[in-house]
Amino acid sequence: MRILNLSSYQFATLDKTAEWRPLVLARCHELDLRGTILLAPEGINLFVAGEEGNVRAFMDYINHDPLFEGKFATLRFKESVSETRPFNRMLVRLKREIITMKKPAIRPEEGRAPSVAPATLKAWLDRGHDDAGRPVVMLDTRNAFEIDVGTFEHALDYRIHKFSEFPAVIEANRADLEGKTVVSFCTGGIRCEKAAIHMKEVGIENVYQLEGGILKYFEEVGGAHYHGDCFVFDQRTALNPHLEPTGTVQCFACRAVVTPAEQASPLYVAGTSCPACHPARAQDGAAAGEAAATA
Template identity: 60%
Template sequence: MPAVVNIAAYRFVSLDDLPALQRAARERAQACGLKGTVLLAPEGINLFLAGARAGIDAWLDWLRHGPAFGERLAGIEVKESLSDHVPFRKLLVKVKREIIRMDHPTIRPEAGRAPAVDARTVVRWLRQGRDDAGRELVMLDTRNAFEVDEGTFRGAVDWRISKFTEFPAAVEAHRAELEGKTVVSFCTGGIRCEKAAIYMAEAGIERIYQLEGGILKYFEETGGEGFEGSCFVFDGREALDPALRPRLDRPAEPAEAP
């Protein structure tokens, strides 16, 4: 049985005194024996960490109920997978302008999310090729092109962006192609879609949903029906198959969280 627990989580919530939170998060993660990346910004937190079960559980308990964040992260949802080795060489805790860069500061998921759709509903829609009202279904991949190349939903729309800051321009260039359809935007763990779906709704796309929990939660709940290939992840495992098993399970330098 693999001994290493890998977690991915994010939450959009207003944070201040970021240097103090950075110090506290680093000290606690080190005390728990964890490696990976934690990003902090005024808009929230994004993290990818790995370690023993006891360390992960202790970190999450501190994150949700400890003195540093109070109860602001009590409801943070976590996606888990297992591996034989820790896929990071070190721990990085960084302060950023955004936890997922889009360069559109008016898009603030904390103020209100776009509608979300759960994994089992998406399975039903994929089988039908339409939503429950009979409208054509479009699966829209909001990830970067190199991530999409590892795997995506069968027939998904891919605008071949090289970084997320290109997404708004891609929406403007392709919005007519989405008119009259039900659009489900998706990404690795859900964070990009929190912003992407809001932007698309504000751009006038009427039926836009975000896939709750992203591809990783979809794998966890459905086994990956309709998904072809693997899901790229930003650590030494490189990609996970629909059973959440690493394609490559070896230590590597940590990549910056997406």
């Protein structure tokens, strides 16, 4: 069976999310889709998967059904295929923000930050500067464990653990960005769009977001200037630049990312432990600490 995986988001002021929720969920069940859709006053964020014909029908529903009053008429989608569905169930949730920054004054629909297309970004990175001759700084807006799976070469990585930390991190590291062209990026575009708008609002000039995020970059130009894979929040765990699952998994116990090589370790027990959390590692660490203390 060919499974089509769909992701998209759009910032738009929504005031009928509670009314829409059961209707959207019912339509997804009719189409036998699985995944997660977030509805918030600031917009929609969705990840769904199913048989290709049903997913295409869902795309038409979101773009054209009168229920949505044209709010999502321009919603664009990122696609990938897989042999199985990477979700177990279908959820439609109401949230305060579709991506939490705890900066409610940010309204991307009132003016998006400038974006750079994947092909243009690749050209900049090939040359080492943008069209105006400014050095390009890649700023990863994702969480640290996602970045560990893969990122752009020489990207700034501030080791954030949740996106709400981003404003404070930028304030503390403004010197890294001044006088340069800053390209914020994330998995699919939603975090880097909010991040770019925040940076513009606090006075950082020459800020762009990577249009469509890493996944769109992979789709259009491949893995040039990118090292590793891209973490995704579903059962595939990570995709390579060909948008194929890589065999990387997440540990059921501690949620650490476990590569295929690490899965060969005797400390990896599927559903129980991995090299990052296995009791034997903790014991070894304690023994090493005792040895150091008595040396």
